[in-house]
Amino acid sequence: MNQHVNDVKYVGWVMESVPIAVFENYELLSMTLKYRRQCSQSDALQSMCSPTSCTAKLEKEAEVEVNGAGCSYTAGSQTSIPDVAKCVPPHLQFTHLLRLQVDGVEILQGKTQWRLKKSKHLH
DSSP states (O other): OOOBOOHHHHHHHHHHTSOHHHHHHEEEEEEEEEEOOOOBTTOOEEEEEEEEEOEEEOTTOOEEEEETTEEEETTSOEEOGGGOGGGSOSEEEEEEEEEETTTOOEEEEEEEEEEEOGGGOOO
């Protein structure tokens, strides 16, 4: 009635910015959202996310970083997540931001935590 967007829509927009590789290998553990202001159905928004905790140590102490394209070793070799199941950290954290496209005003800030899917755990 009041032309404001409901909370479920905000959750969907936050999830749109999460890399596909995360959905393929992880399950959502928790989500925290802080609403800054309302937006209407006609507002154009930007949905952004940034990893806040995405490194893991391997047995050989090689640091691994997970990004949308997969894993990269600090030594410089690039590979994809399916090829390096051993380098995928058991937990990830992302910081999220929804803002108005026209002027950058913040609509929502959020955090998500993800854990490796049970089928992806190392034995």
